[in-house]
Amino acid sequence: MSDVSVAIRPVKTCFQSRYTLPTFQRDYKWESKHFTELLSDIQGTFLESYESTHGRKDVASYRSYFLGSIITSAEKGGQKPIVDGQQRLTSIFVLMAYLKRYCHDQEIAHVEDLSTLLQRTSYGTIDYTIEFSESRRSIFREYLNYDQSVSTAMEKIDSLSGLDSGDLRVVEVLKSVDKEIHETVKQHIQFFIDYLVEKVELIEISVASENDAHRVFVTMNDRGLRLGPIDLLKGHILSKVTDAEVNQKCHELWVKTVNDLRRLGAEEDSLFFRAMFRARWSNTIRGKKKGDPPGDFDHIGDSYHRWFVDNATNIGIVTSDDYSRFSRDEITKYADIYAAIRRAEEEFDPAYEHVFYNSVHKYTLQAMVLLAPIKPNDTDTEWQSKVQLVARFLDLILTSRSIEGKDNNYDNLRDISYGITRAIRGMDHSAVLTYVQTEWDTHLQAMQGIGNLSYAKSERSDILYILARIADFLENKIQLTNSVGFGVYVQRDRGGRTFDIEHLLCAPSQNATQMGFASPAEYTELRNRLGALVLLPRSRNRSLQDKSYIDKLAAYSTENVLAQSLCSGFYQNNPNVNGFTTTHPTMKLRAIPSFSKAEIDERAEVYRAVALEIWKKP
Incomplete structure (x- = not known):
């Protein structure tokens, strides 16, 4: 194989290149919830360092955020093929497009010119730094057309014909960005843009030819060299199962479970473990004051596999039998319930109608809250009734907040969702019903003002x-x-x-x-x-x-x-x-x-x- 070069590059350097997409990389698979988690992580890391007394140059000393890796091959005709990493690059492109539009509409001066990272002009023709399909270019042409308001642009985008599933996900993400941007970030947007382009970093793995790039991609993904959190968690759990026959059974179930989760969508395996660990065991969360230490909720979000290793004894998983039971029975049960929740979020099912309603609100923390009262020995009837009841309560909360003019974004809903999770954890149905009935009228009051x-x-x-x-x-x-x-x-x-x-x-x-x-x-x-x-x-x-x-x-x-x-x-x-x-x-x-x-x-x-x-x- 040709020489492989590896370099850490900030977003600014990455988008000074122009990328092409092989056919198998063209589909954008991230949903708004995946994007929201990424944006929340980037903003959180930025806000950990930001102080109101800082100047722009202080951003250079902020802690970097590692976005992940991309695999590219050598440029051809001024374009660099992406073999792996399109999801991350497209997501950052969408974020920069939003920030560019926001700064223009708000007339914010003295800000990094993101247009140089979003597009190129050649012989009078504007094109983008990622070689999008014509339908996707039409989305960004409308969105970045400053001769029309952003609401008019979005209406025109909604009317575009010929958009594929990836295009529709891009549109969904574009619509979700504004309400997910932290108010402090908006107030100091110049600092955040500096942070995004200079301190958010990727590892670029580059080889001489596209064939070699494909080999690197296959090697990292199929031969175990890319040890992500899922692989590390699996390795730890199965290493504790000492009986060879039981270990083999646990391994087979693990592979099936993770594959089933991945068929639901990108990153669903990791999202499941975050949701389950938070729902069942997280007892602390970072406070609102600057400098407050991260809690279980935050550690699970950053490194759920490491949190599990550090806390297994505390949550009662100690012996080989504990690990085999957890792997064989509990992970599979909770994964099946998580999958049912995700399917109900995607397609209306009368049996889980409120789960669907909440997904329309783009409520990304729903799975965590719905898993909270589930117990490992619940029958199907028991866990289904709990899911239906809690989802109905969440629907009331989200709708009442809308009527009151409150934003239902990740930051605003995080503590509310976590509080409910802690309150109903491990409850039987009657206890959940009592809790919901006790809290109901507090939120129902907002309905009186619906006419306003x-x-x-x-x-x-x-x-x-x-x-x-x-x-x-x-x-x-x-x-x-x-x-x-x-x-x-x-x-x-x-x-x-x-x-x-x-x-x-x-x-x-x-x-x-x-x-x-x-x-x-x-x-x-x-x-x-x-x-x-x-x-x-x-x-x-x-x-x-x-x-x-x-x-x-x-x-x-x-x-x-x-x-x-x-x-x-x-x-x-x-x-x-x-x-x-x-x-x-x-x-x-x-x-x-x-x-x-x-x-x-x-x-x-x-x-x-x-x-x-x-x-x-x-």
């Missing part, structure tokens, strides 16, 4: 989520034959059939005072309130934008339940609807032939009544 949600002030995804839950509830209760379903309402890759938020009142209005509004300003404010919003397919929503409410009613009559319920035809000769309004008198649905200020409050009251039923105490 505003399109202009809230996260659009939060409003869409709540309207989708309300619509889905009504469809099921009324047993509509033309139901849409929650999963379709929130699906963002259906082109013109993707659902958007529809304003019932157009903007601007020339007769606001005649409609009961004190002023045009009040009209503008209240038309954005939840009571003046429904959902429509994107193509229909855009075709009706400039029309008055009365002119839109005919179109509403053929749409989903939120729009249809405004029309008189919805109530005519429809016993299911009439039966529903009789049995649910607080949900005062009625046809609204004209819509003004009073109807906004009336409609908001309908939404509030439905929400209180959806999120009622178990």
Whole structure:
């Protein structure tokens, strides 16, 4: 094999090269939760060193963050093929694209020019430092087009056709970045960008030819030379199982379990062990004050294999029998439950509906909390009932926080999630139910303010989520034959059939005072309130934008339940609807032939009544 060179390179140096992607490396497989963990780690390492008294040059002395390794071969025509590491490089590219856009939109001066690391111009043509497909280039062309707002850019990206699964994951990550950026990082973004490009480092393993690069890749991955945390954990556990026959059985089960986890997605094996160790055994977490030491939660996140080795005795895994039981019975059981949770996050299952709802919130700590009350001897019925109950409680918390205007990002949810994990750890179902019922009303209070949600002030995804839950509830209760379903309402890759938020009142209005509004300003404010919003397919929503409410009613009559319920035809000769309004008198649905200020409050009251039923105490 040709000579292999190994070098530690900061992000800045790496992105001074231009990379090409072999066919097998083109698919971006990371989900937003993988990206969120990476971003949280980078920000955490930065904030450990940052002091408000520091100058920019002090960043040079900060502790570096090691991102991992990439394998490349020699440049051809000014381009360097990536054989391994596309996930990391693409993730850093997305982060830099966000930071570039953020600095431009916020008019932040004296900052590292990230455009030189994101793109190159050759003969008047702009291209990117990673050779993306045309569909992925179109995503970044829209996102980095400063002639349009970022919200307009994201709307156009949602409308792009021909995006593959990797492109959709890139879009999902782009949408998640802003709320995951720590407020301190935003306030001192110049420092963080310096840290990212100068102190976040990769190991680049480079060989002369692409064939040699493939050999290095295969050797590191298939012959055990890349000893990651999973391999080290496996080696430690199996070394403690002294009976040869039992050891062989444990090894076979381990291989099957890890392979099954990896089929769920990238890094799922490591994510599982982090979730399980935190759920079952972590007793401490880093405090909020600067300089507070890391706790079990943090050590597990950094090096779960090392934490296990150091703490096995403390958690009761001491003898060879303990290790064999843990490997043979417990890891496999918890991995199966974790896999069930992950599948329920990806695809709606009525048996685990709230798990899916929480995943729509991009809640990355869900698996940890759901595993917390599970005991090794739980029957399938027992652990399933616990998962359903805790997921329902988490749904209430996430939704109530949205209504209160709180960000559901990793940093804000970390301590809340950990507190619940500690509280319900190892409980039986009745104890979990008592805990949930005791805590429920504290969070349910936020539902009273649901009508104050505003399109202009809230996260659009939060409003869409709540309207989708309300619509889905009504469809099921009324047993509509033309139901849409929650999963379709929130699906963002259906082109013109993707659902958007529809304003019932157009903007601007020339007769606001005649409609009961004190002023045009009040009209503008209240038309954005939840009571003046429904959902429509994107193509229909855009075709009706400039029309008055009365002119839109005919179109509403053929749409989903939120729009249809405004029309008189919805109530005519429809016993299911009439039966529903009789049995649910607080949900005062009625046809609204004209819509003004009073109807906004009336409609908001309908939404509030439905929400209180959806999120009622178990």
